[in-house]
Amino acid sequence: MSRSTLLRLIRALPDPAPAVPRVLGIDEFALRKGHVYATILVDIETRRPVDLLPDRTVESVRCWLADHPGVKIVWRDRSASYAEAARLGAPDAIHVADRFHLWQNLADAVEKTVLQHRALLPEPQPPSSPARAVVLPPIAAEPRRTGRLSDRVREQHAAVHALRQDGFSLRVIARKLGLARGTVRRLARAKDPDELLVGRWTGRTSILDP
Template identity: 75%
Template sequence: MLRLIRGLPETAPPTPRVLGVDEFALRKGHVYATILVDIETRRPVDLLPDRRVETVARWLADHPGVEVICRDRSGTFAEAGRLGAPAAIHVADRWHLWKNLSEAVEKTVVHHRTLLPEPPASPSAPTEALVLPPEEIAGPRRSGRLSDRVREQHATVHDLLREGTALRVIARRLGLARNTVRRLAHAKDPDELLVGRWSGRVSILDP
């Protein structure tokens, strides 16, 4: 039955007017491919074996009719669109806009956390319930979204460094700013990046 099904002719989907382009990891940090989606019908159109400019541009050239390319801020997909569908309009999708915005806000708050004023004590709870003992305040945060992400990025960056990968290549591959990659590379332990004025405090936002 499977052989019969596989033997059936495959009908090629029509070229979408609004094409979504994004990468996905076959092996995180090592092997990436590209998924193409019809944004208007929300159906996958094709999977490309890599995320190179030539591969995406060739697909666009072979499938004329794309009017809008919906993508992230990747320079690779921007160049591919310019070569393969020069008349298409490029737009950012909502998911990447929210992701970039949340990362920018979080990065700014973390960078300037020492300038933020201490929150007033809650009238319904004693101050002691919000603050850890002094000896624990200086320690790095061990859990939470920021902590988990920093530890994962630190491990990935150092794995790539051991393979001889340059910082510029690592930044492009992980989609991080080069200064961020440099800080991760220079830190022997991720805890060095997680020590801050508020890093040991209990917050009502923790849950």
């Protein structure tokens, strides 16, 4: 037979059904960032994709797990939706927080804490030996105002105020930007984004104080 016929016959064969993974990774990905998200399912042990779901809802993930029994470990981020879906669809599976999201959550928490309490950090002690002293630039008392968190706050603050000037309500702005109404309200009330980065938390007691 010809090459074209052979390829046509091969393409006509049904795809083999993938085996249900013992360790299933669940995560979201953006089809249109900030607007449309879907879910990818990965066999963690073979590192191969298993399936794609058209959204990231509890029902979609729950139905997939219910239709594919045998998952022993669910490897996921800390999303409440995926946690609920796994609890309903695979009630006997063990939940594991994956390493990437643990590091990401830790980095975000540390960055936010340092920004909040930077003004309270003491100045460094002068070196004990003048002969080996290294001249360092003075550290300002003001908190650091650059970085992922502060940049994100500045961008959101500018976007909220631009939409407010166009006459949009807080509800509409929250829907357009994909933010909670409380977050939009705080951004709208702040005249300067630095108020959101420092002023609100300076001097406030925290479980980290001890």
